[in-house]
Amino acid sequence: MRNKIIFTGGGSTGHVSVNLALIPDFIEDGWTVEYIGSKNGIEKQLISNINEVKYFSISTGKLRRYFDWNNITDIVKVFTGVFQSYLIIRKSKPNVIFSKGGFVSFPVVLGGWLNRVPVVLHESDVTPGLANKLALPFVTIICTTFPETEKYIHSGKSQYIGSIIRQNLKNGNAIQGLKYCGFVSGKPVLLVMGGSLGSQSINLSIRNNLGKLLKKFQIVHICGKGQKDTSIRVKGYKQFEYIEKELPDVMAISNIVVSRAGANSIFEFLFLQKPMILVPLPQKSSRGDQILNAESFKKRGFCYVIQDKDLCKSDFINTIYDVYENRAKYTENMKKACVTDALNELIKLIKAKSKSK
Structure with missing residues (x-):
């Protein structure tokens, strides 16, 4: 049997x-x-x-x-x-x-x-x-x-x-990732994720600053079910409600990540050594688990943490630039973690x- x-x-x-x-x-x-x-x-x-x-x-x-x-x-x-x-x-x-x-x-x-x-x-x-x-x-x-x-x-x-860690995430193909997003090689890629349900605050902050961000990055934006903005059609910015089988390829082309602080996702970023800017769900919208997750990673030098209420500030864009410029520091800390x-x-x-x- x-x-x-x-x-x-x-x-x-x-x-x-x-x-x-x-x-x-x-x-x-x-x-x-x-x-x-x-x-x-x-x-x-x-x-x-x-x-x-x-x-x-x-x-x-x-x-x-x-x-x-x-x-x-x-x-x-x-x-x-x-x-x-x-x-x-x-x-x-x-x-x-x-x-x-x-x-x-x-x-x-x-x-x-x-x-x-x-x-x-x-x-x-x-x-x-x-x-x-x-x-x-x-x-x-x-x-x-x-x-x-x-x-x-x-x-x-x-x-x-x-x-x-999902096994398929380890087999990402950067060439396929660039093709899937319609991106060019040689320009850094910013991956934005708000969880499967999406994050209105992260989505709004990214879209309000697209002009500045696109000067430096190509942006792949996983914005959540029903949260695509079809009025935005600019080169170098690709929106998806959700990515499943192509996610390993998209991860492979990503240089840094802006994300909520759900445990499964951030450990996958850690395993793949992707420098992170984490925006945990605020206490009023959750039980505070993502705040603790983010603080745990911050203490070990894996990420920079921004509170949800601070996303509307201009420092958010400067933070993205800063994390990218100092990405080697975050990557080195993640290497030392010896994640198995x-x-x-x-x-x-x-x-x-x-x-x-």
């Missing part, structure tokens, strides 16, 4: 990218791979491209740390999702479940626990998100990306493994925790 694994996680690319890195190995090793996600989330869009993976949709509700009348209806959605997950897992009988987090993951983790299936959970940020915090009592082990995360977890279940890809270690751990049938 073939071994079987169920993956879960969604709501943003960051909650899916590690799963995308892991899935090919399990398929190649002969496992049956299934995925439980939301009905309309980005995880469904990304996983649907993998023919070997069967996808199950469940009801999802947002878990909030503050009062909101929607909490009442969302709690019903969460419990509906738990029931749906329980039935799917009971019928599927997987050896193990791997959870990347996000709101959709908690019902799956609880459904797995109710079916006595081992659950391996992965936390990318310095501090665990709310879904992962709630899931902690029901998981077998939680794997961490930052070593300092362990002090925020008091269950004795944590294990530091480091960053997970923990993908194989995580794969071994998941298989070790799986129950035999």
Whole structure:
């Protein structure tokens, strides 16, 4: 009988990218791979491209740390999702479940626990998100990306493994990247990323300063779903809502990066030794995880950090110029980090925790 694994996680690319890195190995090793996600989330869009993976949709509700009348209806959605997950897992009988987090993951983790299936959970940020915090009592082990995360977890279940890098990012082709963007060789490339949902503040700051920036850089701007500005058509500036299979090639041509501070992305920049200007999500828009991620990287000399509220200042453009001129300093610090890809270690751990049938 073939071994079987169920993956879960969604709501943003960051909650899916590690799963995308892991899935090919399990398929190649002969496992049956299934995925439980939301009905309309980005995880469904990304996983649907993998023919070997069967996808199950469940009801999802947002878990909030503050009062909101929607909490009442969302709690019903969460419990509906738990029931749906329980039935799917009971019928599927997987050896193990791997959870990347996000709101959709908690019902799956609880459904797995109710079916006595081992659950391996992965936390990318310095501090665990709310879904992962709630899931902690029901998981077998939680794997961490930052070593300092362990002090925020008091269950004795944590294990530091480091960053997970998607294998395809290591094979970027600069010639293909230039062709994809319509850029010329010899002029530096600035990569701008605001996460899968995009960042209005970063998008606006870049577009308001295009004239100045294009004198020095070619700009590839991944601006998020529904956030392209089709009125802008200038040479050397290329917009995309999202890039999937061509991302390694785009990374290969990028000299510096302006980005939010999601853990998966910044560790990929670190692995590829791309000098970073990080603009973490502000506290009012998040739980503050990106602020901690950015500060951790800043302390080690990997990046320059700008707060979201300061993007409108003229110093933002000067900062981009400065980071580019001093890019060798950032690259040298990243080389000293000796970042290793923990993908194989995580794969071994998941298989070790799986129950035999």
